[in-house]
Amino acid sequence: MLNYIWAFMILLGIIVAAFTGKMGEVTNTAIISSTEGVEVCIRLLGVLGFWMGIMKIAEKSGLINLLTIKIRPILRYLFPDIPDGHDAQKYIAANMIANVLGLGWGATPPGLLAMKALQELNLKKDEASNTMCMFLIVNISSVQLISVNIIAYRAQYGSANPSEVIGPSILATSISTVVAIIFGKLMERRKKI
């Protein structure tokens, strides 16, 4: 999929540039943008390294296990088909906590383990179960509290107060997550009738 999007963007850009007389700028931009990609990564490495280090402490000290038990009522409500103590519960909890803390990439490994565990509970192996649909919709609705990357980029581009968007983001993301849960629950109910 990304193959076509990438090709489409570059080809469209070059063709349009030919008509708008911006060919020279295209060359310059290609060089500048690629360097910028590297710069962004180097800056990001700092923030991500710090954050993943902190997460590792939370994991090793048992804080994450503790949180799994704490959010069990939420898991029971969202995913009533998972039996208590099943591995899926633990992995979903770890995935959600990583998401809540804004660790986008850190959330993927436990997320995939959760899917594997959910597939064991799934009756039709080629079709997504209600639990899987709900898990993905909630996941995509983004439950994160802090978008560390965005704050880092805001700082990099000279914001006077990079973290001022955290509060408003929490509000917006709560709304989108509630909408996601309502939709998921409505679809589950419709299926039962």
Next chain:
Amino acid sequence: MKWILYISDFMIPLIVTGVIIYGLLRKVNIFDVFIEGAKESVNIILTIMPTLIGLMVAVGIIRVSGSLNILEVFLRPITKLISFPVELIPLIILRSISSSASLGLVLDLFKQYGPDSFIGRLVSIIMGCTETIFYTMSVYFMSVGIKKTRYTLVGALIANIAGVIASFYITLYIFGK
């Protein structure tokens, strides 16, 4: 609404303090463990760097070519109705498709308008409450061989649209135009 801005300032320091104190109480070798975790970030960055370079070039080319202006001309009447900034339309479309591609656009908007402008803030908040649908769905479902995804896509799109609308009104209300 000032308190929301205070939460923003306190969130990260509080989490860091909490994690470190809990680690010390549990007698974890916190610095060793910290380094172990931080090391993993190098691999992640190395994985995303080539993608980011490729996509930032593509985004850069499409931006200087003036293609986005053409797209904006078509969408202007719709967005004008709710006074939503047209500049963000390409971002919202890209956001569902690729996280790194939309990131390229965000950095571009930061550079153009500044992170503390209305657009800069709105973009930051939108990025915080939306997620890459196609990537997440294909990676998660493909990893266990599921082909029929049922209502996941519709649900995910609805959640993202709700997030964008919420972001717009929240930014307007808290920071003003």
